[in-house]
Amino acid sequence: MKFFKIDFQLIGLLLINLMISIVSILFPLSLMKITDYLIKGNLNKFYYFLSLAFVSIAIQMTLTYFGGKINNSYIKNRLISIREKIYNSLMKSDYATFKRKKKDEYLSLILTNTQLLENDYYKSLLNVITKAILLTTSLITLFILNSLITVSLLIIFGLISVFPLLFSNKIVKLQKEFISSTEEHTRSLAESLSGFEVIKVNRITKPLMEKYKAVIEEMEHTGMKLGNTIILANVVFGSSTMLLFLLIFLIGGYSVSQGTLTIGTLIATTQLLMYVIEPAISITQEINTIKSSKPIREKITEIVFSDKEEKYIDESFFPLKEDVCEIRLDKVCYKYPGENMNVLNNFSYSFKKGKKYAIIGGNGSGKSTLLKIIANLITDYSGNIHINSHDMKVVFIENIGYIDQYNFLFNASILDNLLLFNENKIRMREVEALFERKFFAPLLTTHNEGLNFIVGDNGENLSGGQKQKICIARALLKNPSILLLDEPNSALDVESSNQIEGILGELNDILCIMVTHKLDESLKEFDEILVLENGQLINHGSYEKVFLDKSLLVPVS
Ligand SMILES: Nc1ncnc2c1ncn2[C@@H]1O[C@H](COP(=O)(O)OP(=O)(O)OP(=O)(O)O)[C@@H](O)[C@H]1O
Numbered sequence: 001m002k003f004f005k006i007d008f009q010l011i012g013l014l015l016i017n018l019m020i021s022i023v024s025i026l027f028p029l030s031l032m033k034i035t036d037y038l039i040k041g042n043l044n045k046f047y048y049f050l051s052l053a054f055v056s057i058a059i060q061m062t063l064t065y066f067g068g069k070i071n072n073s074y075i076k077n078r079l080i081s082i083r084e085k086i087y088n089s090l091m092k093s094d095y096a097t098f099k100r101k102k103k104d105e106y107l108s109l110i111l112t113n114t115q116l117l118e119n120d121y122y123k124s125l126l127n128v129i130t131k132a133i134l135l136t137t138s139l140i141t142l143f144i145l146n147s148l149i150t151v152s153l154l155i156i157f158g159l160i161s162v163f164p165l166l167f168s169n170k171i172v173k174l175q176k177e178f179i180s181s182t183e184e185h186t187r188s189l190a191e192s193l194s195g196f197e198v199i200k201v202n203r204i205t206k207p208l209m210e211k212y213k214a215v216i217e218e219m220e221h222t223g224m225k226l227g228n229t230i231i232l233a234n235v236v237f238g239s240s241t242m243l244l245f246l247l248i249f250l251i252g253g254y255s256v257s258q259g260t261l262t263i264g265t266l267i268a269t270t271q272l273l274m275y276v277i278e279p280a281i282s283i284t285q286e287i288n289t290i291k292s293s294k295p296i297r298e299k300i301t302e303i304v305f306s307d308k309e310e311k312y313i314d315e316s317f318f319p320l321k322e323d324v325c326e327i328r329l330d331k332v333c334y335k336y337p338g339e340n341m342n343v344l345n346n347f348s349y350s351f352k353k354g355k356k357y358a359i360i361g362g363n364g365s366g367k368s369t370l371l372k373i374i375a376n377l378i379t380d381y382s383g384n385i386h387i388n389s390h391d392m393k394v395v396f397i398e399n400i401g402y403i404d405q406y407n408f409l410f411n412a413s414i415l416d417n418l419l420l421f422n423e424n425k426i427r428m429r430e431v432e433a434l435f436e437r438k439f440f441a442p443l444l445t446t447h448n449e450g451l452n453f454i455v456g457d458n459g460e461n462l463s464g465g466q467k468q469k470i471c472i473a474r475a476l477l478k479n480p481s482i483l484l485l486d487e488p489n490s491a492l493d494v495e496s497s498n499q500i501e502g503i504l505g506e507l508n509d510i511l512c513i514m515v516t517h518k519l520d521e522s523l524k525e526f527d528e529i530l531v532l533e534n535g536q537l538i539n540h541g542s543y544e545k546v547f548l549d550k551s552l553l554v555p556v557s
Pocket of ligand 1: 099336337339343361362363364365366367368369370
């Protein structure tokens with residue numbers, strides 16, 4: 001990941017800073033001439049150099065203004081690019097990679113750490129460049145004016161610049177601690193917001209407030225420790241540089257007393273010394289700050305770079321254009337990263353077009369994992385899966401309908417949630433047709449705005465069943481050739497729940513797989529029932545075959 005990019009803006013910035021430095025140096029040189037001509041009584045030259053001093057101030061101010069604008073624009077562009085890259089790497093990562101990463105890390109990186117990057121890296125780095133140009137041009141001028149002072153300055157300065165190095169390791173270590181405390185802060189805040197209902201109902205506001213206080217205290221305390229160490233490093237270096245200034249001034253004063261230096265030259269030398277010492281202090285301070293941002297840059301590089309080696313579902317797979325006739329799983333095994341136990345164990349089965357399958361089994365038996373594998377969300381399984389004759393490691397099904405257990409909705413209108421922000425006349429007619437059905441119709445009358453009703457953050461303005469119905473409608477509107485449903489009736493009322501099988505029954509010619517806990521006669525609507533236990537297919541067949549033992553069934557209410 002390139003944080004620093006050499007582009008036209010940066011080159012423009014370098015040129016402007018070079019001009020600012022040259023114009024800045026004109027000022028002490030004018031002072032030198034003003035003083036010397038005033039002492040000599042040459043008023044013509046005195047006024048000439050006085051005007052030059054004024055002009056140099058005016059040009060310097062103008063250039064500084066435009067330089068500042070380019071500076072801000074460069075930082076803005078870099079931050080846009082970095083935030084975009086982090087977001088893209090998050091969005092492009094496949095499901096397994098996404099699950100391995102911590103969401104809080106991403107949130108913290110995009111929200112907090114890029115802000116730190118702006119202040120501690122970009123602003124500091126550009127400041128170093130600006131100051132380095134001023135320092136170099138001033139040193140050259142100083143050398144021309146007085147080589148003895150310049151050489152003494154360089155030697156002593158070289159010696160005292162060792163001080164800041166003593167602090168750099170500690171600063172980097174503290175910055176790492178600070179980053180992890182900001183991540184913990186983001187995590188804690190996000191958890192409190194999503195668990196608000198649980199917190200309220202269980203009356204755990206007080207312990208959570210105490211926990212949150214501890215988290216922010218830790219974060220602020222680490223931040224303060226970091227700030228204090230940077231200040232200490234700066235004070236040690238700053239004070240030693242001021243002593244250096246005093247020493248050089250004494251050498252200059254001695255030279256004036258010996259008649260080897262004019263007062264004007266001493267004034268110009270003093271001013272130029274300020275142009276050398278102030279940037280030198282700034283550069284050292286900024287270098288410490290830049291070093292403190294290293295852990296953030298490493299973290300961003302790790303995320304953005306390491307993801308490049310991961311499979312991106314959009315880029316490594318090609319879309320299957322033909323209809324799905326068969327999905328064949330052969331000895332498929334899967335265990336979640338970091339886990340020892342297989343969640344799926346040698347699962348072999350062939351799902352066929354035009355048939356409806358129900359998957360049943362106890363909690364944790366691997367039903368949802370199986371659907372995620374078929375949906376190509378989980379790709380790091382072992383064994384083989386073929387869609388028609390294609391290996392599923394290289395193709396993905398474009399027109400797939402997948403309803404997971406979480407019924408996620410975007411904070412947008414019902415319509416946008418249904419059509420996934422792709423509204424057009426044909427699709428509108430499909431929506432209208434679908435919403436004439438008894439199952440979906442009540443969704444339109446519940447709120448005055450109908451399809452334009454904004455559902456809120458993850459559909460919080462809707463009931464659980466309404467959210468589930470929108471997710472079912474969204475999947476159906478894709479006209480899928482394969483439909484995967486993970487407990488689509490878990491939030492539905494009895495009447496709606498009993499309508500699901502009817503809706504699926506009308507979907508001819510597609511492959512439909514539904515995970516369900518509804519063990520009643522509605523299962524008769526399915527061609528095949530698969531029974532999972534500890535990730536293994538222990539039974540499959542028609543309703544009559546699987547439920548030979550009728551005691552397994554729950555009576556239809
Ligand atoms: N991201 C994950 N990391 C580690 N283990 C996981 C993960 N997701 C699920 N599991 C584990 O995998 C096993 C199977 O989970 P899965 O969700 O597939 O079961 P299920 O049959 O759908 O259960 P349920 O009927 O309760 O929804 C469980 O033991 C679960 O704890």
